[in-house]
Amino acid sequence: MSERESMPYDVVIVGGGPAGLAAAIRLKQVNADLTVCILEKGSEVGAHILSGAVVDPKALDELVPTWRDDGCPMAETPVTDNWHWYLTKNGKMPIPHIVMPPFMSNHSNYTGSLGNLCRWLAGKAEELGVEIFPGFPAAEILYDEKGAVRGVATGDMGVAKDGSHKGDYQPGMELTAKYTLFCEGARGSLTKQLKSKYDLERDCQPQKFGIGIKELWDIDPAMHVPGRVLHTQGWPLSESGSGGGGFLYHQAGNQVSLGFVTTLDYANPYVFPFEEFQRWKTHPEIAALLAGGKRVSYGARAINEGGWQAVPHLAFPGGVLAGCSAGFVNVPRIKGSHTAMKSGMLAAEAIGAAVAAGRELDALDEYEDAVRSSWIAKELQLVQNSEPILAKFQGDLLGTALAGIEMWLRYLKMPLVKPMKHHTDASTLQRADLFTPIQYPKPDGVLTFDRLTSVSFSFTNHEEDQPCHLVLADPNVPTTINLPLYAGPEARYCPAGVYEFVDPDGSGPKLQINAQNCVHCKTCDIKDPTQNITWVTPEGGGGPNYPNM
Numbered sequence: 001m002s003e004r005e006s007m008p009y010d011v012v013i014v015g016g017g018p019a020g021l022a023a024a025i026r027l028k029q030v031n032a033d034l035t036v037c038i039l040e041k042g043s044e045v046g047a048h049i050l051s052g053a054v055v056d057p058k059a060l061d062e063l064v065p066t067w068r069d070d071g072c073p074m075a076e077t078p079v080t081d082n083w084h085w086y087l088t089k090n091g092k093m094p095i096p097h098i099v100m101p102p103f104m105s106n107h108s109n110y111t112g113s114l115g116n117l118c119r120w121l122a123g124k125a126e127e128l129g130v131e132i133f134p135g136f137p138a139a140e141i142l143y144d145e146k147g148a149v150r151g152v153a154t155g156d157m158g159v160a161k162d163g164s165h166k167g168d169y170q171p172g173m174e175l176t177a178k179y180t181l182f183c184e185g186a187r188g189s190l191t192k193q194l195k196s197k198y199d200l201e202r203d204c205q206p207q208k209f210g211i212g213i214k215e216l217w218d219i220d221p222a223m224h225v226p227g228r229v230l231h232t233q234g235w236p237l238s239e240s241g242s243g244g245g246g247f248l249y250h251q252a253g254n255q256v257s258l259g260f261v262t263t264l265d266y267a268n269p270y271v272f273p274f275e276e277f278q279r280w281k282t283h284p285e286i287a288a289l290l291a292g293g294k295r296v297s298y299g300a301r302a303i304n305e306g307g308w309q310a311v312p313h314l315a316f317p318g319g320v321l322a323g324c325s326a327g328f329v330n331v332p333r334i335k336g337s338h339t340a341m342k343s344g345m346l347a348a349e350a351i352g353a354a355v356a357a358g359r360e361l362d363a364l365d366e367y368e369d370a371v372r373s374s375w376i377a378k379e380l381q382l383v384q385n386s387e388p389i390l391a392k393f394q395g396d397l398l399g400t401a402l403a404g405i406e407m408w409l410r411y412l413k414m415p416l417v418k419p420m421k422h423h424t425d426a427s428t429l430q431r432a433d434l435f436t437p438i439q440y441p442k443p444d445g446v447l448t449f450d451r452l453t454s455v456s457f458s459f460t461n462h463e464e465d466q467p468c469h470l471v472l473a474d475p476n477v478p479t480t481i482n483l484p485l486y487a488g489p490e491a492r493y494c495p496a497g498v499y500e501f502v503d504p505d506g507s508g509p510k511l512q513i514n515a516q517n518c519v520h521c522k523t524c525d526i527k528d529p530t531q532n533i534t535w536v537t538p539e540g541g542g543g544p545n546y547p548n549m
Helices: 018-030 058-063 114-127 189-197 273-281 284-290 337-356 365-372 375-382 386-392 397-411 451-456 477-486 523-527
Strands: 006-014 036-040 081-087 092-094 131-134 138-143 149-154 157-159 165-170 174-182 209-218 228-234 244-251 255-263 294-304 319-321 470-472 499-502 510-513 533-535
Touching: 006 018, 006 149, 006 337, 018 036, 018 058, 018 114, 018 337, 058 337, 114 131, 138 174, 138 189, 174 189, 174 337, 189 319, 209 273, 209 523, 244 273, 244 284, 255 273, 255 284, 255 386, 273 284, 294 523, 319 337, 337 365, 337 375, 365 375, 375 397, 386 397, 477 499, 477 510, 523 533
Parallel strands: 006 036, 006 174, 036 131, 081 228, 174 319
Antiparallel strands: 081 092, 138 149, 149 174, 157 165, 209 255, 209 294, 228 244, 244 255, 470 533, 499 510
């Protein structure tokens, strides 16, 4: 067995997203002598970053006040126009922004590629001396003899599907630290382990999620209005009693970012989030905006939707959670990058002070206190019942109205409803025999597409001869439970066609896992009703390669 090399740092950061990059920059601002590294599982920083995105610059203003004049790509397109529609099958009902609390406004926000923002932040971090290792996923948590996190190990490279070592085999490397910061994004594989080991969710509600599916389109310049932001609710999910909605953002270069979020608490196992998105594009109002346009990219990612009551304990011996690993998304605003960045900055400040005091491998409770007294907490507490109310009323107009009233009451400091509770998304799926299969239209190849063609627009690549990174606890469950009871939901909730039931020899259906298609959205790890699927990191650099997403 090859012995792993070890590299010591003051701070190791898992994940090169907004939270991890903001933390790295702030650490160097606090103390330029700190040794800091970031492990990023994508082939480059930004390769796995996917968001709408409309960004509140609040945290960015605190971190790099000169960003608007310093080449940051997000500065190119300020939001100029806000639209919100409730859709029926063939029409729309505009919801005026004046009926919403002031904090729901997108005034002074910016729309653009979150991946490109991360690439710019990575450059800033490297200028300060941060070491960034793209293509090296953190695959294992390292503990000391007392049970504190002492770092992480990267995954082995060159392992064949059968577990044998190929000719280019290289063992993973251990990166040890005084403190390790986990910024893996929604449903992080190591974060999931940490939550279990330290019982971090003992005092909070279960985290909830949505699956966000996105496309980039080049559209007719005559239809393009730079900075226009559109959100929709209602159709088509209203037909299946499911929650979620669409977005369409006019970004730079006659390009629009459009997508669809399906909340993963849906009950009907025949709901097909990818097809709901394709169907949404056929709405007359959406189709008119895309007429004559061309799709240029595709991707998908899970989104935290649990709100403030689902935020776990953040500190444990030797490490902390930040960003979407902790779950700081403001659901009604559909924003999380600013809160993620702020949490990373607060973690950096706590770590910097602790290292200066000669501490290491202890629990940074002061970081937890800082988050819970910060503007992150104030912002998320204002909206913490929005998602539960929308879920209770299945996203219809009544639920929207009640959620709006509840936000207004909290804004006016007159809350009437206590923080509401959640159920896990896996537990909400009901038996297939209670529902009628949904007949989705065939793709036309112009406005709507099939999944496999779509995956090719995510530029996803995995080394095929490697162990499957989608691990079944019991390989019999998909065909003995999921298929007969729930009509095989794996074949529908995945936006990349990873799971399909096949019967090549007539001996009965089997679940085939096309792991090379995986876009790392984590939906299977979340929605599988038997919680039989665990997503683990594949070989370094595998997965999507999102440009401009």
